[in-house]
Amino acid sequence: MPILNPDIARAFDEIADLLEIDNANPFRVRAYRNAARLIQGMSTDLHTMVEAGDDLKELPGIGEDLAGKIVEMVTTGHCSFLEKLEKQTPPALTELLKVPGLGPKRVKALWHELNVETVEHLARAAREGRIRGIPGFGEKSEARILETLQAHLAAIPRFPIAIAAPYVAALVRYLQGVPGVHRVVVAGSFRRGKDTVGDLDVLATATADSLVMTRFTTYGDVSAVLSQGPTRATVILRNKLQVDLRTVDTSAYGAALHYFTGSKTHNIAIRRLGQGIGLKVNEYGLFRGKERVAGETEESVYAAVGLPYIEPELRENRGEIEAARAGRLPKLVERVDLRGDLHSHSSATDGHHSLREMAAAAQAAGLEYLAITEHSRHLTIAHGLDPVRLRRQMEEIDALNGELQGITLLKGVEVDILEDGSLDLPDTLLSDLDLVVGAVHSQFDLPSDRQTARILRAMDSPCFTILAHPSGRLLSSRKPMNVDMSRIIRHARERGCFLEINAQPERLDLVDTHIRTAKEEGVLLAVNSDAHSTQGFAHLPFGIQQARRGWLEKQEVLNTRSLAELKPLLAATMVK
DNA sequence: ACTAGGTATAGTTACAGATGTCAATCTGT
Numbered sequence: 258m259p260i261l262n263p264d265i266a267r268a269f270d271e272i273a274d275l276l277e278i279d280n281a282n283p284f285r286v287r288a289y290r291n292a293a294r295l296i297q298g299m300s301t302d303l304h305t306m307v308e309a310g311d312d313l314k315e316l317p318g319i320g321e322d323l324a325g326k327i328v329e330m331v332t333t334g335h336c337s338f339l340e341k342l343e344k345q346t347p348p349a350l351t352e353l354l355k356v357p358g359l360g361p362k363r364v365k366a367l368w369h370e371l372n373v374e375t376v377e378h379l380a381r382a383a384r385e386g387r388i389r390g391i392p393g394f395g396e397k398s399e400a401r402i403l404e405t406l407q408a409h410l411a412a413i414p415r416f417p418i419a420i421a422a423p424y425v426a427a428l429v430r431y432l433q434g435v436p437g438v439h440r441v442v443v444a445g446s447f448r449r450g451k452d453t454v455g456d457l458d459v460l461a462t463a464t465a466d467s468l469v470m471t472r473f474t475t476y477g478d479v480s481a482v483l484s485q486g487p488t489r490a491t492v493i494l495r496n497k498l499q500v501d502l503r504t505v506d507t508s509a510y511g512a513a514l515h516y517f518t519g520s521k522t523h524n525i526a527i528r529r530l531g532q533g534i535g536l537k538v539n540e541y542g543l544f545r546g547k548e549r550v551a552g553e554t555e556e557s558v559y560a561a562v563g564l565p566y567i568e569p570e571l572r573e574n575r576g577e578i579e580a581a582r583a584g585r586l587p588k589l590v591e592r593v594d595l596r597g598d599l600h601s602h603s604s605a606t607d608g609h610h611s612l613r614e615m616a617a618a619a620q621a622a623g624l625e626y627l628a629i630t631e632h633s634r635h636l637t638i639a640h641g642l643d644p645v646r647l648r649r650q651m652e653e654i655d656a657l658n659g660e661l662q663g664i665t666l667l668k669g670v671e672v673d674i675l676e677d678g679s680l681d682l683p684d685t686l687l688s689d690l691d692l693v694v695g696a697v698h699s700q701f702d703l704p705s706d707r708q709t710a711r712i713l714r715a716m717d718s719p720c721f722t723i724l725a726h727p728s729g730r731l732l733s734s735r736k737p738m739n740v741d742m743s744r745i746i747r748h749a750r751e752r753g754c755f756l757e758i759n760a761q762p763e764r765l766d767l768v769d770t771h772i773r774t775a776k777e778e779g780v781l782l783a784v785n786s787d788a789h790s791t792q793g794f795a796h797l798p799f800g801i802q803q804a805r806r807g808w809l810e811k812q813e814v815l816n817t818r819s820l821a822e823l824k825p826l827l828a829a830t831m832v833k
Numbered sequence: 834a835c836t837a838g839g840t841a842t843a844g845t846t847a848c849a850g851a852t853g854t855c856a857a858t859c860t861g862t
Contacts, residue, residue: 285834291834321834358858360859393855394854639861701860
């Protein structure tokens with residue numbers, strides 16, 4: 258039963274939450290948070306490192322104590338310190354921290370004053386009007402809690418795709434190792450590259466005597482088996498992810514893969530096409546009467562209904578079938594098309610590595626250029642740069658570029674868009690950069706007209722190249738801003754600036770439907786890692802997948818261009 | 834709890850702005 262990095266990261270985050278509610282030393286809390294963040298971003302498995310006898314203390318931010326806790330988790334599967342904390346502080350309290358407006362102090366007050374230990378308790382207390390009586394709370398707090406909980410409780414838990422991915426990879430590896438198994442593939446929304454996945458649909462082909470079903474339900478990471486039959490089983494993993502496994506005949510592999518990849522509306526449209534020419538389409542194949550005419554491969558399924566192969570990311574019944582019939586399917590952008598990255602941070606602000614280390618990591622990720630875009634001064638939590646520090650970094654980058662071979666650093670900034678739409682640094686400074694990435698980091702809940710006007714005004718600044726994470730959403734914690742995104746997209750076209758597809762697991766922002774709008778408006782998009790460490794470039798594939806869901810081709814992604822082609826495009830957005 | 838530098842202990846991305854309550858807590862990467 259492998260303990261994966263996200264498990265350890267989650268344990269450390271939970272320890273940090275519980276310590277914080279306990280009013281512990283803030284630096285101690287931060288040590289756990291930093292470790293969680295480090296581990297979440299690592300590309301090497303900690304359990305592999307432990308097995309290999311590596312010294313975990315060499316990881317930045319991991320000392321003797323945390324190294325010991327990691328070893329304990331990897332070898333025993335649990336963390337005794339966390340269990341001890343959970344005995345003295347109800348673990349469900351950490352869920353309450355996710356409610357907007359509730360932090361450690363107020364959660365502790367709710368717990369002590371009202372015995373509120375769970376989200377359900379909180380909802381009941383709010384409904385009964387008991388919250389307003391606690392010192393520090395009032396009617397507004399109570400109403401806000403009630404409002405967010407109603408939305409919260411109705412939501413089905415979904416996983417950001419990049420968070421689910423390592424669990425998926427581990428499960429697939431395990432199943433592939435079962436004797437008699439030929440093929441294992443993950444279908445469903447995971448294969449379509451949706452930003453979040455609800456449950457996983459895994460498909461396998463195997464010999465008739467293979468024990469794949471039994472081995473699946475006894476996988477070490479399984480916490481509950483919901484159903485188990487000869488060709489289908491459903492389990493819940495310890496991380497609460499639901500997984501369905503289906504075994505199919507090799508002859509029906511393509512039909513099953515197509516069927517279980519979906520989307521449902523895409524399948525319905527394909528089935529209707531089949532019906533029109535006398536074919537029955539289901540997960541077992543394509544049939545004319547009793548005769549199977551296709552189904553071994555997905556290509557054969559599409560061919561039988563007169564279509565070319567349609568990439569999974571397009572299968573949302575958003576015009577892909579019409580495009581396929583007309584021979585106008587996009588040739589989707591791929592990860593290897595990326596030549597650079599236009600959004601990253603170094604240890605000068607809230608990143609973890611030096612400029613030189615970031616450059617080397619970008620180069621190792623196959624990139625030719627990397628824009629360093631630190632936060633600006635307004636974002637004090639991220640140690641944002643003021644004009645003096647930014648000037649100094651610009652000189653550093655110039656000097657470093659003199660030494661670097663095969664990778665070029667671009668001088669940029671991720672400047673805060675202030676509430677009135679002005680930028681957090683003066684134009685005289687911004688105009689000396691290669692590019693200016695603008696972003697909203699505060700005041701996410703302005704009314705739509707003001708929020709939209711704010712962003713439009715920012716784009717109109719003399720120096721404005723890319724609007725970063727345009728919707729501002731965080732998948733598991735923050736709704737997108739209230740903005741007129743179509744207007745922002747049209748404005749980008751008129752202004753001649755670009756929008757970002759931010760590849761961070763929690764962001765994947767711009768969202769797919771708006772990417773499609775941007776494409777139709779002729780606005781170029783940049784697929785950016787927003788890397789805060791050398792590991793951050795590993796998220797780029799998820800950004801690419803998001804771009805593909807928005808139908809983007811190579812030339813519609815800004816940073817597929819060579820540096821020579823890119824530079825004039827960036828310069829055109831800047832008044833010099 | 835980590836790191837550095839020293840074999841103990843100090844210093845640790847740090848603070849403005851908003852909210853909503855009446856002093857303090859939460860948010861932001």
